[in-house]
Amino acid sequence: MNTEKKTWLDIPESSDFSIHNLPFGIFSTIEGGYRAGVAIGDYIMDLKVLAEYGHFNDLSIDTAVFSQSVLNDFIRLGKPVSRQVRQRLQQLMTQEDSPLRQDQAKALVLQKEATMHMPLAVGDYTDFYSSLEHATNVGSMFRGKENALMPNWKHLPVAYHGRASSIVVSGTPIHRPKGQSMPAGAEKPVMGPSKALDFELEMAFVIGKDSQLGSSITVEEAEEYIFGLVLFNDWSARDIQKWEYVPLGPFLGKNFGSSISPWIVTLEALEPYRMAGPVQQPEPLSYLQNKGKHNFDVALEVSLQPAKGEAQVIARSNFKNMYWNICQQLAHHTVNGCNVRVGDLMASGTLSGKAQDSYGSMLELTWNGERPLHLADGQERAFIHDHDTVSMRGYADKEGRRVGFGEVRTKILPAL
């Protein structure tokens, strides 16, 4: 039950976009260009229109940021501003005599009549590898159970740089990548469409404040630099990756596309869902030690829909499964003086749980294709087929107070 704030708008109880959430995104409609919006129930609050109606006049915000094609400039105004905006929107949506009730027709846009866009210009994208279960699963498959974790894994949040140009918003189809692979037993590599296309269930945090080259962000300061989070599907071609990745890491096996959910859920909205992370043993070096609760209880699920079939859930996991939390990730990323910029994305790495049906990739769910998934219509899947649609959803829920991420949905098209 939502006991704190009631809105005059009819919001379905199962909606990800309760009055407590108010995530930011960029949308357009047939009539209007790109602009900033906030999801509420089945609607979007049009921030450009609200600004034109004067609802932010007393907040001394340069409301031009709401008419831009990305949220970077809005986010750059800082957390005090985004907090004020969220508070004002909560007022407008809860006051019985809210002026918004009169302006509804113009200020509220049905989500089904809007198109969502990439909410950010992403400067740099980093992918961590912070789920112990995922790293152990993948390591076991490729190096055996005894050597599953590399010696560095429990000492630092392992990560690598990904490609920013190919990050797309939910709904954007991705073509199956072509590339080199080395078939088992072959003497020469072959070229062709990937035969082992996979998703990776991840979340990513959005940098909300620039740091300076040469300086570091401590674990204590880290959350000041984090604006919010999105769902992240780190598409992977396992056959391409396996052949190319030694010694410098993943490249073409990853950079053909990554998909994000369109709504950025702020850290403030996630406040009630904080929890402690797993015990870290051995104890990390001091720059990685942080007190308090920095993991978040966000239920996650992946569903797969074949071309002519029904969508079915194939994995259920949770963001709380991360061994290294977002503050540790950011402190590590900048300990060497690397600078971050507003709009940068830092993905978690695949979020697998302990149970077999909580694994966050086909690689793990089918144990590298050895145990194909059986779909409801009788089809089997070792990896992802052309025309399959993969959707990821995520939400936090505590005593009926729900804050959700919506979804990131991607259809795979044949290689060009």
Add this chain to the structure above:
Amino acid sequence: MNTEKKTWLDIPESSDFSIHNLPFGIFSTIEGGYRAGVAIGDYIMDLKVLAEYGHFNDLSIDTAVFSQSVLNDFIRLGKPVSRQVRQRLQQLMTQEDSPLRQDQAKALVLQKEATMHMPLAVGDYTDFYSSLEHATNVGSMFRGKENALMPNWKHLPVAYHGRASSIVVSGTPIHRPKGQSMPAGAEKPVMGPSKALDFELEMAFVIGKDSQLGSSITVEEAEEYIFGLVLFNDWSARDIQKWEYVPLGPFLGKNFGSSISPWIVTLEALEPYRMAGPVQQPEPLSYLQNKGKHNFDVALEVSLQPAKGEAQVIARSNFKNMYWNICQQLAHHTVNGCNVRVGDLMASGTLSGKAQDSYGSMLELTWNGERPLHLADGQERAFIHDHDTVSMRGYADKEGRRVGFGEVRTKILPAL
């Protein structure tokens, strides 16, 4: 001898910036803001002023691109436009009755009175690993001579994604990075300033045309997408890198900073210096086979200047040493559908030659510190010290026709 074109300006014969070069950059002066310029001898042609004087009026260019703080929008106009601009500048600098001779005082700025800036907004930065000699040296050190090259190396141009945010222009000091490393024989990692700070002598090409996600650029088309080249110093902390890089590649060992030269030398200016690359055996897969000359004869050198000492050359190499050429690199990068954007940088990887004094990193020059360099003043160097300045220079020269890159110079400051 410069037999083709004579300019009325006095250009020293040893200048990198002959009438044949005309590289593009971004500069400012005490009086004026950021703007585009072209280097000529000891001067910069101020493109903003030349546009104001009407010298590009008949070329139907939106000359607002010359008043911006980066060259991306100018480059995006396409090669026909940048070629026209270079031709116009050559006319203006060679005609005896050039109107520019009158406007000289305003249109020509002494380089020593200007500050150079990052010429590009870099969307993504990729680092290749395309020198056979470098890969063999590094592989020998870490895995022994027999296993020096990984099985994939001669089949594809190995690469990884780097960090765009920390790329800085020549002259910007970089702080020694701090980070985790695992000392030999230790049981636990330690944290502190890197003890193995290194440079990497590289060149990087600049993407001049966007490609579409899902589509590929062929080896034949590749040069249409390449605007020009810069010198690139891929700073590396070997101790940090060694501990972190398994299994996902270099991260904090690299992303604390990379330095580029300020002038982008166009592919057109490098035309006379083309040459064939090394024979590639085994024959690459067909998408990597290209005919014609796609390597470039660019002499490179690295010098090291201690805090109170003289600069001295410590390595001489050549861009022609690349095994995989820039067309192969770009075709490989996009074969999976990865898109590129104007301003992206693609670095070559360390450009080592066969001779010991042609190695492009301290790691190789001192063989991982085993054979320290002896500097003229008696000091030794295994790796780079605080307050050392590393400079890289590069130029092509054929029958007295010289096209140079200027330099990328970086001073290392102590860790913060």
